[in-house]
Amino acid sequence: MPTIVQKFGGTSVSDPDRIRRAASRVADAREAGFDVVVVASAMGRTTDDLIELAERISPVPDRRELDMLMATGEQASVALLAMALRERGCSAGALTGGQAGIRTDGVHGRARITRIECGRLERMLSRGEIPVVAGFQGTSEEGELTTLGRGGSDTTAVALAAALRVREQGGCCEIFTDVDGVYTADPRLVRHAVKLPRISYEEMLELAALGAGVMHARAVLFGEKYGVPIHVRHSQKPDSGTMISRENASMEELAVVGCALKDELGRVSIRQVRNAVGLQGRLFTALAHSNIVVDDIVQTEQGAATMIAFTVEHPDLGDAKQIVARTLAELGEGEMSVEVGLAKVSVVGVGMKSHAGVASRMFRALGDAGIGIHNITTSEIKISCIIDHAEGQRALETVHSAFGLGLGNSATVAMQIDSSRI
Numbered sequence: 001m002p003t004i005v006q007k008f009g010g011t012s013v014s015d016p017d018r019i020r021r022a023a024s025r026v027a028d029a030r031e032a033g034f035d036v037v038v039v040a041s042a043m044g045r046t047t048d049d050l051i052e053l054a055e056r057i058s059p060v061p062d063r064r065e066l067d068m069l070m071a072t073g074e075q076a077s078v079a080l081l082a083m084a085l086r087e088r089g090c091s092a093g094a095l096t097g098g099q100a101g102i103r104t105d106g107v108h109g110r111a112r113i114t115r116i117e118c119g120r121l122e123r124m125l126s127r128g129e130i131p132v133v134a135g136f137q138g139t140s141e142e143g144e145l146t147t148l149g150r151g152g153s154d155t156t157a158v159a160l161a162a163a164l165r166v167r168e169q170g171g172c173c174e175i176f177t178d179v180d181g182v183y184t185a186d187p188r189l190v191r192h193a194v195k196l197p198r199i200s201y202e203e204m205l206e207l208a209a210l211g212a213g214v215m216h217a218r219a220v221l222f223g224e225k226y227g228v229p230i231h232v233r234h235s236q237k238p239d240s241g242t243m244i245s246r247e248n249a250s251m252e253e254l255a256v257v258g259c260a261l262k263d264e265l266g267r268v269s270i271r272q273v274r275n276a277v278g279l280q281g282r283l284f285t286a287l288a289h290s291n292i293v294v295d296d297i298v299q300t301e302q303g304a305a306t307m308i309a310f311t312v313e314h315p316d317l318g319d320a321k322q323i324v325a326r327t328l329a330e331l332g333e334g335e336m337s338v339e340v341g342l343a344k345v346s347v348v349g350v351g352m353k354s355h356a357g358v359a360s361r362m363f364r365a366l367g368d369a370g371i372g373i374h375n376i377t378t379s380e381i382k383i384s385c386i387i388d389h390a391e392g393q394r395a396l397e398t399v400h401s402a403f404g405l406g407l408g409n410s411a412t413v414a415m416q417i418d419s420s421r422i
Contacts, residue, residue, distance in 0.1 A: 009235070011044065014043050039160065081094070090130055097133065097135070154218075174231045206382045211263070260396075271337070342387070347399055
């Protein structure tokens, strides 16, 4: 039988009734002829509550002990979901990430999956059992429990789907969440956002990295690397959804498919430092060793000195400041400044490769709305602008409207863009 992986987010298992409904989805898939592996997140706000509890004990909790605590949320969910499946007459067993064979690099709080040993899962499936795996976690080669960081349960699900080779069997990875697919913008922020029936890995990866909350970038990367079809579906309305798959020719008809907002950014700037060979490698290697993801980097020359600025998400800002301060102390020169209250608005589309005028349309729309741009970054399929945090939602609505994304008329939008060439 084809194998599918079904992942249920926190809102999908937030109370006993929803856990039973999730069990019904799993049982329906089993009865339809699929082998099913289930991945579950912690119930509702459990993870936030556990973090808050830890901070009441210690203002800066030890990361190892925090992992031990946070992993209990997913373990409670999978145990309850396995019980609900058994009540429906299904043979099911709950597994921690480590028991499911998920091995990580051992970095607490931000671990990366290094390999998956599928033996136990395959044995359970061969016996007609349903493995119910705790998302967001794994174990290191030394046996240490680790968590995967933000979006970890999505990553768990797609990684398991890749390891089990579900695509080769005609299966996919189904992500059940509290939205019914991927929209042209976050529908909670933009009223006229339109659901996309299909989107490429490349576009989804950019949107996820740029702040779209539907899928996490690491999960999409796994999908793209191993060709795992990812079906994003609403846990209460499972008949609809968005399929994330490889790019096809029709996807280039629309220059922009969606826009995203990433808020709560901070910018660290270094000034009055000589641009010595190896300076950049020294600084960003130190940041990388602390698993700090840098968002945008700008470097400008100021006579004999150089200025380097980069943005990070607010939770990483404290660690980034410490690393930069230490680097400047080792260099014996330079000064650091920090800005908070920034955001980034972006537009994405593989059609940008073959359509001109996207940048001018975006910049003109923001300018007409009186929204200042602090920095611009581009790639083949995205354009991003750093703006003030207070302007974030208005900027998102502005660019969404400028590209006619709420209209759902790709031919009209493509024509408008072509008529406004740079």
